[in-house]
Amino acid sequence: MARKVLSILLVAVFIVSIGMMGIACKSAATATTAAAATTAAAAKKITIGFSLPFIEDSPYTFPFATALKKEAAARGWELVMTDAKGDVNTQSNQIEDMVSKGLDGLMIMPVDAKGIVAVIQKVGKETGGKLPMITSNVATDPVELPELKGFTGPNSYLEGKLMGATYIQIVKDKGLKSINYAEITGTAGYSAAIDREKGFDDALKEANATDMFVRLDIQPGDWSPDKGQSITENWLTTFGDKLQMIYSHNDGMGIGIVKALQNAGKKPGDILTNGCDGQTEAVQFVLDGWMTFTVFQSPAEDAATAMRTMEKLLKGEKTEYLTYMETPIIDASNAKEYLAKVTEIWSGK
Amino acid sequence: MKSNKQKTINFFIDQKLLFIIILLIIILTVKDRSFLTLKSLISILDHQAIQGILAAGMTILLISGSFDLSVGSVLAISGIATIMLQKYGMFVSVAGGLLVGIIIGSINGLLVVKGKINAFIATLGTFIIFRGLGLGITGGPIKGTIENFPKIAQGSFLGIPNSIYFLVIVYVIVWYILKYTKFGRNDYAIGSNIVSAKIAGINVNLNTFFYFVACSFAASIAGVLLASKVNTGNPVFGDNVPMLVIAAAVLGGTSLFGGKGGVIGTIQGVIILGLIERAMVIFNVDTNYQLFVRGTILLVVIITDAVTSNRQRKLLAIG
Numbered sequence: 001m002a003r004k005v006l007s008i009l010l011v012a013v014f015i016v017s018i019g020m021m022g023i024a025c026k027s028a029a030t031a032t033t034a035a036a037a038t039t040a041a042a043a044k045k046i047t048i049g050f051s052l053p054f055i056e057d058s059p060y061t062f063p064f065a066t067a068l069k070k071e072a073a074a075r076g077w078e079l080v081m082t083d084a085k086g087d088v089n090t091q092s093n094q095i096e097d098m099v100s101k102g103l104d105g106l107m108i109m110p111v112d113a114k115g116i117v118a119v120i121q122k123v124g125k126e127t128g129g130k131l132p133m134i135t136s137n138v139a140t141d142p143v144e145l146p147e148l149k150g151f152t153g154p155n156s157y158l159e160g161k162l163m164g165a166t167y168i169q170i171v172k173d174k175g176l177k178s179i180n181y182a183e184i185t186g187t188a189g190y191s192a193a194i195d196r197e198k199g200f201d202d203a204l205k206e207a208n209a210t211d212m213f214v215r216l217d218i219q220p221g222d223w224s225p226d227k228g229q230s231i232t233e234n235w236l237t238t239f240g241d242k243l244q245m246i247y248s249h250n251d252g253m254g255i256g257i258v259k260a261l262q263n264a265g266k267k268p269g270d271i272l273t274n275g276c277d278g279q280t281e282a283v284q285f286v287l288d289g290w291m292t293f294t295v296f297q298s299p300a301e302d303a304a305t306a307m308r309t310m311e312k313l314l315k316g317e318k319t320e321y322l323t324y325m326e327t328p329i330i331d332a333s334n335a336k337e338y339l340a341k342v343t344e345i346w347s348g349k
Numbered sequence: 350m351k352s353n354k355q356k357t358i359n360f361f362i363d364q365k366l367l368f369i370i371i372l373l374i375i376i377l378t379v380k381d382r383s384f385l386t387l388k389s390l391i392s393i394l395d396h397q398a399i400q401g402i403l404a405a406g407m408t409i410l411l412i413s414g415s416f417d418l419s420v421g422s423v424l425a426i427s428g429i430a431t432i433m434l435q436k437y438g439m440f441v442s443v444a445g446g447l448l449v450g451i452i453i454g455s456i457n458g459l460l461v462v463k464g465k466i467n468a469f470i471a472t473l474g475t476f477i478i479f480r481g482l483g484l485g486i487t488g489g490p491i492k493g494t495i496e497n498f499p500k501i502a503q504g505s506f507l508g509i510p511n512s513i514y515f516l517v518i519v520y521v522i523v524w525y526i527l528k529y530t531k532f533g534r535n536d537y538a539i540g541s542n543i544v545s546a547k548i549a550g551i552n553v554n555l556n557t558f559f560y561f562v563a564c565s566f567a568a569s570i571a572g573v574l575l576a577s578k579v580n581t582g583n584p585v586f587g588d589n590v591p592m593l594v595i596a597a598a599v600l601g602g603t604s605l606f607g608g609k610g611g612v613i614g615t616i617q618g619v620i621i622l623g624l625i626e627r628a629m630v631i632f633n634v635d636t637n638y639q640l641f642v643r644g645t646i647l648l649v650v651i652i653t654d655a656v657t658s659n660r661q662r663k664l665l666a667i668g
Contacts, residue, residue: 055636065636082629083636085589088579090626093396097630100389101381114490115579118499141490189489189585 046105047078048310049098053111053138054086058223059252060277060299061109063346064137067303075311088112092119099123099131105310106133113141113191120147132313136306138191144321149313152305152323154297156192159276159327160199160249166293166329167247168207170272179272180214181245182235184221184228184253193220196249196276216243221253228256236264243271251275251282251294258290278330280343286335293331296338300345301325366601366617373624381631391509397623398512399424399571399578401616403590404597405523406567408615411598412527413560414540414607415461418472420568420594421587422479423453427572429483432582435494442495443573450569451562453479458561462554476591483584493580502577512574519567523612536560540607596647597622 050068055061065081072079080098084091088111095108096119106123110116117140120133124147137153171179183200186193197218204210216239221227228248235243248254254275261271268289275282275294285291305325312319330338378385394401403420410417431446453475460471493499504511527533535556538546547553576582595605601618603610625646629639 052636056640078633080630080633081636083639086585087589088581088583088586089399089575092579093626094630096392096396097627100383100392101630102383112490112579112581112583112585114492115581115583118503118579122503141492187585188484189487189583194489 045076045078046314047080047101047103048072048105048107048307049080049082049095049101049103050136050306051082051084051091051095051098051106051108053084053091053109055083056085059279059346064299064303067300068307071304071307075307084111086111088115091116095119095123099127103131105314106131107136107306107310108133109137110135110140110191113138116140117142117145120145123147132310134306134309134313137302141191150309150319150321150323152309153302153325154327155324156195157199158324159295159297160196160201161203162199162327162329163196163247163274163276163293163295164200164203165207166331167213167245167272167274168203168209170292171209171212176212178212178214179244180216180239180242181247181272182216182239182243183218183247184231184249184257185218186220186249186253187222188220193249200247221248221256223250223252225252225256225259228253229260230256232257232260233264236260245272248274249276251277251279254291254294255279255281255285258285261290278338278342280339280346283330283335283339283342286330286332287339289332293329295327296330296342297325297327298342298345366614366621370617370620370624373621373628377624377628377631384627384631391513393620393623393627394513394516395510396626397619398510398516399575400590400594400597400622401516401619402519402571402574403568403594404601404615404619405519405612406564406571407594408598408601408603408610408612409523409527409536409567410560410564411595411603411605412536412540412607412610413557414543415468415557415560416472416591416595416605417457417561417564417568418469418591419453419457419476419479420564421590422476422483423450423565423568424572424575424587424590425582425584426453426479426483427569428576428586429487429491429582429584431573431576432491432493433486435498439495439498442498443501446573446576447566447569450565450567450572453569454562454565455558457565458558461561462558480584487582487584490581490583493576493582499577499580502574512578515570515574519570520612520616523567527611532556532559537608540604540609542608592647593622 052061052065055065068081069079080101080103082091082094082098084094091108091111092115095106099106108116108120120140123131123133129147132149133147134149135151135153139151139153140148143151183197185197204213217235219231221231232246235246246257248257254273257273261273269292272292274291275285276297278294278296278298282291282294286294302325305323309319309323374385374390383389403424407417407420427446427449430449431442434442434445457472457475460466460475461468464471466474500511502512506514527536535546535551538549538551539553539556543553572586575586597618598610598615599605599618600621601610601612601614601616603615625643628634629642634642
């Protein structure tokens with residue numbers, strides 16, 4: 001008897017879950033149908049799809065998604081977003097699903113720069129090249145594809161180079177002949193991590209500073225504050241006073257690094273470190289002297305740049321293939337000005 | 350003798366999965382008329398093919414009372430092996446990928462059967478080790494180099510995507526094994542009551558070993574297919590895979606406790622998961638709620654299984 005009850009319960013919960021989906025879906029949908037019914041010129045709403053690589057565990061994609069919704073609403077577009085949970089197969093499937101639903105424009109933040117090429121080519125063929133597609137924040141590999149109309153976002157390679165150049169200047173200003181550093185990278189295999197490492201190394205090469213910077217170790221921190229902290233603790237034990245600098249690929253890990261330094265009784269500036277993204281906590285650390293700099297990469301600006309480019313494409317205007325957003329350095333000289341700005345951006349309002 | 354009313358109720362409950370599938374299709378069609386096309390329905394199977402093949406292998410193992418957390422790594426490593434071997438030609442490339450599954454499955458089997466390590470820990474261990482190995486060897490995504498390789502997964506025959514053919518073939522084979530071979534019947538016996546199975550003369554260790562191999566082999570088929578679909582090998586593939594695959598099997602009626610289930614249920618579970626994913630897009634579910642919906646469904650599935658299994662065990666004890 002109980003088994004039967006449970007089976008019926010299972011079916012009931014399914015129905016409820018699907019009902020919840022209906023409620024959870026954009027309430028704008030019901031509002032639009034009502035409005036469309038009353039408006040004589042019920043022109044079909046422009047529908048834009050955005051394929052996100054992941055949304056949990058990422059302080060970046062969350063405000064990015066919020067900004068996308070705002071930008072879409074401001075333009076009166078319907079926005080369909082998918083979350084690929086970090087899996088390129090899921091992302092490929094979701095892209096196909098969105099396209100079959102009917103889109104006027106498609107934007108993709110690839111989980112995997114190489115793996116996403118196949119589905120982009122497939123969709124390009126299926127839509128006969130009529131659907132404008134761009135990549136956002138993460139470019140494909142190769143960056144230029146005939147099926148894509150462009151890429152917008154930060155240039156992780158240039159960010160890496162900028163960070164390298166900034167460190168080189170700091171070391172020169174301090175009058176040091178050489179500096180021992182350790183590098184903590186983003187998740188191994190992800191394009192942003194690969195690019196920020198390469199950019200940094202190339203900056204050293206171009207400034208003939210490869211002898212000056214002695215790399216003691218390099219570890220993946222997976223963009224996570226916890227890993228940043230535990231790896232730094234290990235380094236402090238292993239290298240002791242030999243460690244003078246830690247190059248971090250992002251704020252998340254940078255924040256963990258600072259926590260480890262604080263716990264170890266270090267003072268701000270004992271060990272040079274940095275962040276990248278320009279999160280509120282990181283900018284505060286720059287003000288307090290724990291971080292020498294971070295890089296302003298506003299998820300809101302990132303989203304806005306993508307939407308602006310899509311708007312141009314939908315109007316039929318010509319655009320450059322590559323649209324990089326500005327990613328300036330935030331250091332002691334301008335941290336105060338940036339603090340209020342970043343607080344608003346990263347709180348996701 | 351059961352009344353006709355009782356029989357009808359029983360029938361509907363037994364077919365509850367099919368019922369749910371039809372219900373979901375109706376709901377999706379109401380929301381989006383263009384959903385009910387052959388192309389659309391076929392695309393659901395196409396998208397679920399890789400997960401489906403993984404689930405078939407996992408079903409065999411689940412029935413015996415074990416499970417395998419390393420399938421995500423097998424998926425990734427077989428893909429990597431396939432791509433790395435491409436310079437030796439298509440045959441070596443694919444064979445190499447499949448061999449990887451057999452090797453890892455054997456390792457899992459040995460750890461559990463000979464090493465007497467419990468399945469959770471053993472396969473978690475291999476998951477981590479092989480993930481790390483993949484990362485170390487490749488350092489990131491690697492691209493395929495044989496021109497016709499993507500056609501394996503991306504091509505279609507008679508209008509149906511190739512991956513569906515692979516899915517069907519795997520399911521028919523696994524169905525046959527479970528229903529008509531001694532290997533398959535032993536599976537249920539071992540899962541229901543390992544002591545009785547031993548007394549009945551079944552070589553539990555040998556059979557269990559091969560169930561692990563079968564599960565990983567299926568995972569490597571899925572891995573080669575995935576590598577073909579995206580034409581890359583990447584150590585980070587398959588992160589979320591074990592949970593979803595086990596969920597599909599359990600949803601389909603295969604118990605985590607072993608002894609019951611089958612691939613007919615599993616494929617329905619896989620289809621339901623696929624329909625739900627599609628529903629997220631059609632209903633444009635706010636990304637913040639997607640995790641909640643998926644999580645709720647998974648939780649319900651697991652709880653229902655746990656309770657109904659205990660019921661069954663109590664019944665067996667009485668009977």
